[in-house]
Structures are given as C-alpha cells and as structure tokens.
Amino acid sequence: MKSLYGRISHNNIIIFATLLLLVLLYGAGSFQYTGFFSQQVFLNLFIDNAYLIIVATGMAFVIISGGIDLSVASIVALVSMVAGSLFQQGANAFVVILASLAIGVLFGLGHGYLIARFKLHPWIVTLAGMFLARGISYLISTESIVISNSFFNEVSQYKIRLFGDGFISISVVIALVVVVAAILGAKYTAFGRAIYALGGSEKSSMLMGLPVERTIVSVYALSGFMSALGGVVFTFYTLSGYSLHLLGMEMDAIAACVIGGILLTGGFGYLIGPMLGVICTGIIQTLIMFQGTLSSWWTKIAIGFLLFLFMAIQRLIVMQKDRGATKSARRKPAATLQNQPKSVNKIGNL
C-alpha cells in the first residue's frame, strides 16, 4: 500500500485541497457556533443540495468533454412546471417523472446534435436551449403551481433514519447513487473514457478512431437527463412548479465543478469533485446563516473568492505540468549503448 502522500499527484491535488477546505470550513463553523457541529446540520447540506449535486455531476461530464451546458437551470424550472401542470390535469406520478426525464434527454440530444453535426459552439447552443426552456415554462404559466400529488408528497416527507436521530431524504439517496454511478461510469466504461479523450483533444480522438460525434451527443443527452432528474428531485423538495425557479443556478453548478477540481479546459477531473464543491458552497451558506446578521449575498462573495482561489491553483498546476513535461524513457542502458553508433551512421547519409 502506498502512503497517502504518495497518492497525491498533480491530478488529484485539487480534490485534496477541496477536502481540506471542507474540513477547515466545517471546523471553523463548529468552533464558532454552538449547534453547528451536529449530525443533522451536516446531513441537511445534502438534503438541501441534492438537486444541485445531481445537476453539477451532469455538468462535470460536459465540462470534462471540453464543452459547457448553460441550459441546466432552465431545464430544472421547465421540469417543475411540466410536473405542476401535468398534475393539475391529474396525471400519474410515474408518467410525470418519465415525461420530465424525456424532456431533459430531448433537450440534451438537440444540443449535442447541433454541436456535433454543425460544429457550433456549445456556449451558443446551450444558451439558446436555456432561453428556450425558460420560455416554454413561461408559456405553460407565469404563476407558480403548487404540487399536491400524494406520491410526491410522500417522497418529500419520507425520512430515512440513520444512526442516532439523524435522517436524510430519498433525494439524498438518489443524489448519492448518481455520484457513485458517475464515478464508476467515468472510470470504468468506454463512454466515460471517451469523454476524457474528447476533452484532451477532439482531433486526436477522431484520428484514434473514437466515435466523436456519438460521444458529444451522448454527453449532452446525459447532462439533459441529469438536469431533468435534478428537476424531479427539486420538485420533491419544493413541491411547486415555477418558471422563475433557480435563475442563474447553472453558474452554481459550474462553480461547484471548478471548486471540485474539474478543469474548465476539459480532460481533467474526478466525478467526486462536483459533490464536494456543492457541499463546500453549502457550508458557506450555512455559516452565513448561523452568523445571522450578514446578508445572504455574502455567500456569493465568498464563493466568488473561492473560485478565484481555485482557478489560481488550477493554473499553477497546469503550469507545473508544462514545465515538467520532458520525461524521456528509461532504457536498458547496456542495450542502448552498443546499438547506437552503428545506426547513427546509417541515418543521414545521402
């Protein structure tokens, strides 16, 4: 077994930095405020942010592939509206969930197709998707809709008891399953690795014979699916549909990815990262809540500051990498020396 120190490398150092930050923030909170260091405060971080963990994890795949998905927040809002209006018409909960997920996947497929087929820039395409999804939710209704479906109510209320008196919601379980599946999928499936390859170099991926277009389409479809799933979970959480839900949340998802060590240039990052990023920002939010007098905008300021910090760290790491980029091969010395002179002679004699 290697020691922990031996396992820290350029690639995962940001994860360790994020973990350290998590412990520091949580420690500071516990030290400062009574009641901060409680199991339930910690678990609430997950309960309140389950939807964001799911959405950010989907976003991470897109960013690793070298793209971006700005439509995620609008899709969550659209899903909440679709759910709300379908319930008004007396639809079954499972139909609603399936319809929601289908909407997300369709949006994603559309984005992916436009990006892969017409070589359009993902910023533009998903920005259009963002307006489109938000626009459709307005079309459905400008009012917020209260959801009173019995299944949704039950899921929303259900508490899974843990040891002691702590509990989590079903949404947290969904989020954790998503994260575990994402970690495994990224490391152990051909699709996962193709996403990394794509982020490393699209041209090389094509020349190496990877199905580039299919991968691009799939990764946006995946992000669309995750956004919709996030939307369903968010609907469990709020039990309402509203076209103005979560304005600007796509930026929170991107921020969580960055803090979680997903390089915006693509090709690098671990799928545990986005969750850690979400929890980090969640702790900051909680800290400010406990503090009591600061306005909640201080959360944004703190996150902005953190982003700067993590971007700087990432930059440093990339620079370090570039500098150390000339390892040459270690050879069996004996074989090398005896063979070289002869063939040196052969080369370059016209």
Place this chain on the structure above:
Amino acid sequence: MDTGQLLRAQGISKSFPGVQALSKVDFTLRRGEIHALMGENGAGKSTLIKALTGVYEKDAGMVWMNGREIHPKSPLQAQDMGISTVYQEVNLCPNLTVAENIFIGRYPRKRMLIDWETMNRRSQELLERLDLYIDVKQSLSSYSVAVQQMVAIARAVDISNGVLILDEPTSSLDTNEVKQLFAVMRKLRNEGLGIIFVTHFLDQVYEITDRITVLRNGKLVGEFETEQLPRTQLVSHMIGREWNPDDAAGSKQARKGENQPFVIAKGLAKRGSIEPIDLTIHRGEVLGLAGLLGSGRTEVAKLIFGIDKPDEGEFTIDNAMMSSMYPRKAIQQGFGFTPEDRKVAGIVGELSIRENIVLALQAREGLFKALSVRKQKEIADHYIQLLRIKTPSSEQKIENLSGGNQQKVILARWLATQPKLLILDEPTRGIDVGSKLEIRKLILELAGQGISVLFISAELEEMVQCCDRVVVLRDKNPIGELAGADMTEDRIMHMIAEGGLTHDQTGGIGA
C-alpha cells in the same frame, strides 16, 4: 511470399480551396511488403493517407481491400476494416495515461467494466517489445515527443490487422528507437501485413522498404522496386529534374569577424538537465551540439535562450554580463530559436503564414510599432520563395500546410528577425531532401554574413557539413570538442559512444 494485392486505390483526387492536393493517384499495396511513399513537402503523401483512411472525403477514386471495394468514412471504420494508421501529427490524448492511449476504443474488460490492471500490464509488455521502459500509468503529456511517437506506433501496431500506415513515424525518433521500430516492421511484414511508410530519410527507405511510390505535386510519378532505383534517380523523380547532390551543397566560406566572441557561457548548469558547461560562440561561427537524444543538447539551447533558468554559471553577451535570461530579453539581444518540438511549441495554427512569420519580428519591435500589412506580406513572400514553402498564398492558415512546410514557416519566423545568434534545434526534421540542402546552404550563407548559429541535429553528416566546431554531449555532460579536419562523422560517433564504453572494443563503432 504471397504477393497478392492487399489494398488498391485508383484515381484518387482531392482538392482543397486553391490547392489540388491529389489528382488521379493510383496506389497498390501488396501483402507482406513495406511500401515507401515518397515526395517533397506538400506532394500529397499525408493527404493520400487521409483519403484512404476516411479522414478526408475524396473527390474521386475507388479503394479496394482484398478485392472488395471499401468506403471508410472515418478512421474508426478504417480500423474496423483492418487499416490502422499513425498520422503525421501526434494523434494521441495528452491528458490520458500511456496505457489508455494504447487501448482506448478497445479496452480489455472484466464483467463489462474496463479492466485497468490488464490494460496496464499489456501496455507495459507491448512497449517493452519496442524496448521502451516507462511507467504506463503516467499521463502521456509527461513524456517527450519521441516517447509519445513510440506510444502511437505501439497502438497502431497492436491494432493493425492487414494494413499498417506510418506517416513520418521516425522524424522525432532516436536511432535506437528506429532500430526497434524496424525490427517490429520486419516481423509484421513476415506475418503478411502490408505497411505503408513515409519518411524523408533516404537511408531508412533503402534499409527497410521493398517498393517505392513517388508523388509529385499531387500526381503519381511511378511505382518502383527499391532495389532497382538508385538514390539520385529517386530524388530526381521526387523533385522532377535531374539531381546532383554536389551542386546543391554549399561550402564553408571565409567568415567575417571570426574569433570575436559573441556569447560566452561559463559553468552554466541546471540540476537534472545539464552539468556545468563552458561554451563560446564566436561571431559568424556555426557551433554544433552533438549527442544522442536526451544527452542535453536541447537543454543547453533552452538555457541560452532563457527558457530554462540555470542554477549556476555566468553568461555574457558581447562582454556584457547578463544577470538573468528570459526569452523576451533573448529576442531583444538578437537571439532566435527554432524549438525542436514545433508541433507543440512553434506554430499558431489558426493564424496565416504571414502572421506566423512576422510574429517574432513584431515581438522584438514591440507591440506598438506595428508593421504595415504590405511590409508583412513582402517579408512573408520573400521567405515563401527562399524556403520554397508550398502554399497558394501567404494568407493560407498555417495548419493547412503540409508538415514539412509548417516547419519551414517557423524557420522563416526567426530568419525574418535577422538575428545575431540563431539557435536551430533540429531545423531539418521532416523536411524533404531538396529543401534540406537548401537550408544547409542558407545556414552557411548566414554565417558568412557574420551571424552566429548554434546548430543541433541528429544527422551527423549535416553537422559536419555546416559546423565550424562541434561540442559533443553525453549523458548531460560536455565530453569534448572537435574542429577542423578532426571533425568527421566517425570521430563524433566515437566520442558519443566512448564516454561509458572505453574498454569495450565491440561496441560497433566506426563503419
């Protein structure tokens, strides 16, 4: 040996805006042969390969494999049909591990999931067969271009099933690696594979190939048996006129200002990359740095240009002590540097040839003294002509040029600054035979005008022809210096080899 046709192409045409890259080219590859594809820079070799393997859609023409017509639409489909290719530009993902780069797209699996252990083990074995002992779990970007090239070859060899295409695989390889590669190629040939091999090294062509197809300006010149085609005739076919190597070679002329030291380095060293070295470069002198890959040649060049910072040592330019060096200062002092690894460090792919050429000049003049576009065009056109860069115009994006022509643009960039010291790290790599001699001639002319040149090349013949003095490096140590009549290929090789083998007479030295 079975000489049945394996891959046959007929009437392949391909044009790009302003360029007819291929016109009605026929090509036949037989089972169990190594087939050289030859031609000047921009002749259409890489384009033909890309048209065969589905990277480009061809304008016209048909391809048969084993007698059946095929239409690969992508490298993936070509792979499935049994054609695996190493393209001229590095086609791997730097962020993935070495092992993944070899196995991506065809992972070994265990219970549906990727089996990393098997993948790492098999990559290790595969590379060891190419005499490469590296940690396959490291990311590809942490290795040198030569290693990356070997990894790309290992991948293609492992995939190959029928046809293997290698587009200038040896341009950044050391002699030992070339040897290993050739051993593998011979083995594959004996197993009945057909191999297409592109290179500008004539020696390699005559060492390993059975047949040669020559292209010129996108047209087929002919197919020849290697054994029946003398070198001069091969080159004549490539350039389209009679070739006499003696005409083309320049000669060392009397130099202005020789013996006037220009740059002096005393005890310059950087831990892990080069041991203390003393160097004096005189005005109008061509100083060579000889040694194997990894001997510290490039590292010395980087110290002098200020890319790397020395740990110790003194550095003077024109008797003025330099406290520190960095590239911008080097440029202001009149230094120019063509890096070894142009694919990464040299070209700005999105910019035009003109913009790429004036880049360094503009950097020296400062951003506020803009050169007029007309002046830029003039400069660009001058060098396009001088270096015979094959392009429809100076406004072409540099990434649309052939590999060798991109290289010439980088050389032009530094020539345009009219430097006082030009550092050339492998300037002729990937450049065709004719242009190679032109560039050598140019170097000698520059020296004649009083410009100093620090010259690095793996081709010792080139070193001997161009240099006034050669410093030999070995294992990051300067081990000696040769000049005048002593400076022969044999002597240099002897020194390179001798460093650690003084008692071994069987080292294959001399020839």
